[in-house]
Amino acid sequence: MQKAIKRVYMSIIFLFLYAPIIVLIVFSFNKSKSRGQWGGFTLDWYIDLFRDRQIREALYFTILIAVLSTLISTIVGTIAALGINNMTKIGRTVVLNMNNLPVLNPDIVTGVALMTLFISIRMELGFLTMLIAHIVFSIPYVILAVLPKLRQLNKHTAEAALDLGATPAYAMRKVIIPEIMPGIVSGALIAFTLSIDDFVISFFTAGTSATNLSILIYSMAKRGVKPTINALSTLMFLTVLILMLIINKKNDKGEDIII
Amino acid sequence: MQRRGRGRIAYPYVVWMAIFIVVPLFLILFYSLTEGDIHNIKDLKFSLNSYNRVLEPIYLKVIGNSFLLAGISTLICLIIGYPVAMIIANTDIKYRNLLLMFFLVPIWMNFLLRTYAWMSLLSPNGLVNRFLLWIGLPKLEIMPGKGAVLLGMVYNFLPFMVLPIYTVLSKIDKHVIEASNDLGGNSVTTFMRVILPLSIPGIVSGITMVFLPAVSTFVISGLLGGGKTPLIGDLIEQQFLSSRNWHFGSSLSIILMIMILISMAVMSRIDSSPEEERRKI
Numbered sequence: 337m338q339k340a341i342k343r344v345y346m347s348i349i350f351l352f353l354y355a356p357i358i359v360l361i362v363f364s365f366n367k368s369k370s371r372g373q374w375g376g377f378t379l380d381w382y383i384d385l386f387r388d389r390q391i392r393e394a395l396y397f398t399i400l401i402a403v404l405s406t407l408i409s410t411i412v413g414t415i416a417a418l419g420i421n422n423m424t425k426i427g428r429t430v431v432l433n434m435n436n437l438p439v440l441n442p443d444i445v446t447g448v449a450l451m452t453l454f455i456s457i458r459m460e461l462g463f464l465t466m467l468i469a470h471i472v473f474s475i476p477y478v479i480l481a482v483l484p485k486l487r488q489l490n491k492h493t494a495e496a497a498l499d500l501g502a503t504p505a506y507a508m509r510k511v512i513i514p515e516i517m518p519g520i521v522s523g524a525l526i527a528f529t530l531s532i533d534d535f536v537i538s539f540f541t542a543g544t545s546a547t548n549l550s551i552l553i554y555s556m557a558k559r560g561v562k563p564t565i566n567a568l569s570t571l572m573f574l575t576v577l578i579l580m581l582i583i584n585k586k587n588d589k590g591e592d593i594i595i
Numbered sequence: 596m597q598r599r600g601r602g603r604i605a606y607p608y609v610v611w612m613a614i615f616i617v618v619p620l621f622l623i624l625f626y627s628l629t630e631g632d633i634h635n636i637k638d639l640k641f642s643l644n645s646y647n648r649v650l651e652p653i654y655l656k657v658i659g660n661s662f663l664l665a666g667i668s669t670l671i672c673l674i675i676g677y678p679v680a681m682i683i684a685n686t687d688i689k690y691r692n693l694l695l696m697f698f699l700v701p702i703w704m705n706f707l708l709r710t711y712a713w714m715s716l717l718s719p720n721g722l723v724n725r726f727l728l729w730i731g732l733p734k735l736e737i738m739p740g741k742g743a744v745l746l747g748m749v750y751n752f753l754p755f756m757v758l759p760i761y762t763v764l765s766k767i768d769k770h771v772i773e774a775s776n777d778l779g780g781n782s783v784t785t786f787m788r789v790i791l792p793l794s795i796p797g798i799v800s801g802i803t804m805v806f807l808p809a810v811s812t813f814v815i816s817g818l819l820g821g822g823k824t825p826l827i828g829d830l831i832e833q834q835f836l837s838s839r840n841w842h843f844g845s846s847l848s849i850i851l852m853i854m855i856l857i858s859m860a861v862m863s864r865i866d867s868s869p870e871e872e873r874r875k876i
Contacts, residue, residue, distance in 0.1 A: 345678060350698075353750075360708060360712045363715075412607075412608060415608070418605070419603065419605025434612045438616060443808070444811050444848070445620075448844060448845075448848060449620050452841065453618060468615065472615045529703070533705060535706070535707055549705065550707055553705065554818075557711040565708070569705065573700075576704060580700055584692055
């Protein structure tokens with residue numbers, strides 16, 4: 337009896353979670369342009385997707401910015417974390433509090449604050465400002481992912497390497513970096529997902545010359561979305577699903593999945 | 596000596612933070628306390644006018660609405676989400692990861708797309724209403740309006756409530772629960788006196804993770820509320836992008852930040868009080 341209630345409850349929750357996704361997928365095959373009417377099966381929107389210049393450009397910007405900001409914020413964040421770890425207690429507290437501001441502040445405040453800065457220093461809003469904004473909100477998460485690993489690091493291993501004649505750079509490369517790698521990887525993953533998914537901060541810092549997918553979808557949703565977007569979301573959903581299944585398969589030994 | 600020297604490699608990032616994190620926030624504070632042409636700094640003079648404007652009834656109502664809707668949606672997320680977290684945590688380890696994964700896959704989809712999908716589901720002639728009509732129930736006319744905004748908030752932020760609660764619940768030592776049962780506690784007492792108190796840290800971080808994005812959203816209210824129920828986020832967006840009144844927009848941002856800080860301080864108090872009690876015992 338209790339089991340049945342649980343089953344029903346979870347089914348309702350999953351129906352609620354997946355209903356909009358199923359709708360997007362079903363309507364991506366819909367011949368009729370209207371959102372409520374079923375006009376027969378078609379693959380036209382998928383073909384359109386590869387022809388649509390606007391969507392292609394937005395996809396290009398989204399991925400380019402995600403890759404660049406992940407790369408830069410992972411490197412800068414890891415170096416900063418190494419430094420922060422060696423600071424005095426007061427210095428560390430001050431720096432970490434500053435670092436936490438973009439994490440705790442609502443996105444909209446971070447967005448308008450950065451926009452105000454860029455316009456005040458007469459920087460034209462566009463690709464560069466959007467990239468800077470993404471790096472600004474990504475580095476804190478990289479630092480928060482790397483720092484705990486540095487804390488766990490056994491100090492003596494690095495010292496031993498130095499005593500055995502390793503140069504500091506060599507000890508860093510061969511001892512410290514491999515030890516904190518899991519933190520760096522999860523920091524990079526967080527940075528990448530945040531960047532791919534960001535709308536609010538991009539919306540305020542992108543101006544009109546650069547548009548990412550989120551901004552495009554928002555402006556389309558206000559005017560009425562082209563069914564092409566449904567096709568795109570179906571493909572995105574499948575990509576995510578396959579990736580998650582692969583990760584889950586690899587972690588099948590009862591460990592928690594990486595989120 | 597080695598240690599001291601290595602701290603310096605964080606300095607470039609400190610400079611970066613000063614420019615891109617601290618200065619922008621001070622700019623917001625500065626604009627909130629001045630008035631005049633924003634493009635001509637010499638022209639700006641000190642003024643509290645934009646804060647006075649926040650106190651006008653029409654804007655107070657917007658702020659009140661934001662906190663009310665965010666509060667209600669947080670509560671709904673907690674009520675719906677707690678059982679979900681419990682069910683997932685109690686699932687056999689073989690299926691648990693799979694269940695958790697399927698629960699989390701939707702949040703990996705662009706959230707604007709999911710919100711947009713709700714627009715077509717909830718529209719007057721949308722699928723939900725057709726289904727209701729088909730089974731003979733009255734139409735659900737919540738979009739555009741507060742009901743749809745609430746639904747959008749719950750939909751988008753429910754995983755952020757479930758996840759921290761699940762994490763805490765899955766770490767509870769099973770022996771503690773067994774001990775409670777052995778000592779004669781029935782399932783209700785065990786839940787009220789053992790499981791629930793132990794899961795408070797998860798609940799607190801869940802509440803913060805839902806409330807924060809809900810109170811400052813402008814996307815959900817913009818798409819599902821149809822401009823009928825503007826929230827403080829919509830107001831800020833308008834002031835910066837269409838009305839170009841940075842002073843008023845900045846005061847609203849400062850007010851939003853302060854109110855969030857207060858709510859977070861309250862939440863961390865709740866989080867720490869049972870901890871202290873436990874330590875006393």
